[in-house]
Amino acid sequence: MLPYKNHQEKLNLIKSGKLSLLENVKYFLDRAEEKKDINGFNFVFKEDALKSALDIQKKIIQGNAGRLAGMVIAIKDVLALKDKQLTCSSGILKNFISLYTGTAVQKIIDEDAIIIGKTNCDQFAMGSSNENSFFGNCLNPCDLTRVPGGSSGGSAAVVAAGLCDAALGTDTGGSIRQPAAFCGIYGLKPTYGRVSRYGLTAYASSFDCIGPMTGNVDDAELILSVISGFDPKDSTSMNIEPALSGKDYEQTSKYKIGVPKEYFAEGLDTEIKLRIEEYISFLKNSGFEFVNINLPYTQYSIATYYILTTAEASSNLSRFDGARYGFRSDYEGSLADMYTHSRSEGFGEEVKRRIMLGTYVLSAGYYDAYYRKAQQVRRLFKNDFENAFKQVDLLITPTAPTSAYKLGEKSNDPLQMYLGDIYTTSANLAGIPGISIPAGVNKQNLPIGIQFMANHFQENKLINISRFIENNFKNGK
Numbered sequence: 147m148l149p150y151k152n153h154q155e156k157l158n159l160i161k162s163g164k165l166s167l168l169e170n171v172k173y174f175l176d177r178a179e180e181k182k183d184i185n186g187f188n189f190v191f192k193e194d195a196l197k198s199a200l201d202i203q204k205k206i207i208q209g210n211a212g213r214l215a216g217m218v219i220a221i222k223d224v225l226a227l228k229d230k231q232l233t234c235s236s237g238i239l240k241n242f243i244s245l246y247t248g249t250a251v252q253k254i255i256d257e258d259a260i261i262i263g264k265t266n267c268d269q270f271a272m273g274s275s276n277e278n279s280f281f282g283n284c285l286n287p288c289d290l291t292r293v294p295g296g297s298s299g300g301s302a303a304v305v306a307a308g309l310c311d312a313a314l315g316t317d318t319g320g321s322i323r324q325p326a327a328f329c330g331i332y333g334l335k336p337t338y339g340r341v342s343r344y345g346l347t348a349y350a351s352s353f354d355c356i357g358p359m360t361g362n363v364d365d366a367e368l369i370l371s372v373i374s375g376f377d378p379k380d381s382t383s384m385n386i387e388p389a390l391s392g393k394d395y396e397q398t399s400k401y402k403i404g405v406p407k408e409y410f411a412e413g414l415d416t417e418i419k420l421r422i423e424e425y426i427s428f429l430k431n432s433g434f435e436f437v438n439i440n441l442p443y444t445q446y447s448i449a450t451y452y453i454l455t456t457a458e459a460s461s462n463l464s465r466f467d468g469a470r471y472g473f474r475s476d477y478e479g480s481l482a483d484m485y486t487h488s489r490s491e492g493f494g495e496e497v498k499r500r501i502m503l504g505t506y507v508l509s510a511g512y513y514d515a516y517y518r519k520a521q522q523v524r525r526l527f528k529n530d531f532e533n534a535f536k537q538v539d540l541l542i543t544p545t546a547p548t549s550a551y552k553l554g555e556k557s558n559d560p561l562q563m564y565l566g567d568i569y570t571t572s573a574n575l576a577g578i579p580g581i582s583i584p585a586g587v588n589k590q591n592l593p594i595g596i597q598f599m600a601n602h603f604q605e606n607k608l609i610n611i612s613r614f615i616e617n618n619f620k621n622g623k
């Protein structure tokens with residue numbers, strides 16, 4: 147057990163000489179070795195981490211360390227870190243070394259975080275169970291026969307298993323929130339544009355977001371405040387001051403919370419439903435007002451999401467052609483053969499499925515019927531949420547329809563797997579922020595996640611409600 151609950155406590159212990167950062171990093175490295183069977187890390191940076199520990203410990207004592215000084219953070223292996231592998235958990239990039247560091251990662255380094263390693267994920271962040279990884283399945287530390295969720299499964303698993311203080315994940319359709327729910331941690335997907343995507347390998351550029359995965363609310367807030375902000379290298383990033391740091395915390399119990407009935411329909415696990423009801427009655431008793439909300443387009447979220455993201459993916463992934471990046475097939479033939487074989491051999495099955503789907507929906511004959519139509523529906527999602535947030539501050543929903551399932555249970559049925567994204571994809575379609583918070587466990591001891599969503603750039607409300615629950619809700623855990 148770690149002797150601190152959050153980063154501030156850790157810093158205090160280091161400053162007062164009660165905790166050695168070097169010992170702390172060694173502890174994490176040993177534990178990562180011990181828990182290797184989880185397969186959460188693609189790469190561990192042992193030497194770098196030990197060296198940084200010594201340097202940063204000095205800075206902390208001298209009083210000139212950054213805001214994340216000594217926080218041990220793992221980053222998903224779709225994020226660029228100079229001179230380190232950047233594989234996206236795919237065979238096509240298995241030997242690729244990044245030439246630069248992405249903005250969010252650079253920002254945590256500049257604030258003196260220690261990067262312990264890169265985490266396993268579904269190839270190119272495509273998946274919900276981490277079973278689509280070139281490096282093999284990552285296991286759920288709460289039950290090793292089950293998936294950790296995906297695509298940021300490794301990031302969730304290493305935080306839940308106590309192999310680091312926090313992790314960065316990415317969320318295109320739920321990949322921060324759903325694994326956070328499956329592993330019993332906090333996962334915050336920021337507003338689209340809050341965090342620069344520079345250095346995040348693109349899956350679906352108009353959806354992709356980088357965000358924190360942590361064991362407590364304070365650390366999620368702290369990391370978000372560090373990685374946020376405008377970046378000239380990402381024209382979709384925004385210069386809006388994050389309204390965080392517990393701002394307006396006293397106002398929290400005045401929030402009006404919407405319960406969208408479409409998120410509690412058939413298909414939702416009964417224990418998850420009951421747990422959310424328990425939280426709703428606790429919040430009602432604490433003075434929160436609840437109203438029923440309709441989000442009628444919810445039923446189209448999976449279809450819209452999978453049309454638009456595969457379309458973007460088919461374009462984004464065309465750059466992996468064997469000529470410039472990573473793997474090249476040794477098949478002898480024409481240039482076209484080289485492209486075909488490099489891509490066929492290098493990409494995993496799910497990635498190829500999505501490239502084909504995306505190419506199809508963008509093709510001349512089908513563009514209007516699928517891609518254009520889906521873009522129009524995307525606008526309706528945005529309107530749906532705009533209307534909802536005229537009435538309420540927050541929406542409460544399940545994060546996923548089930549808790550963590552068994553390895554292999556859904557991997558042969560892509561549609562079944564896609565359906566698990568029903569509650570998370572809408573936030574990405576609308577670009578709004580969402581958080582998954584841990585809400586105890588079910589009868590099988592598996593974590594349950596509850597999701598809150600807020601309007602654009604209102605992460606402060608997500609932080610406040612999560613903190614309120616973390617501080618006050620004691621039952622059911």
Ligand code: GLN
Pocket residue numbers: 271272273274296297316317318319320321322349455567
């Ligand atoms: N599970 C979703 C998918 O497979 C979400 C992935 C993500 O957010 N990166 O597309």
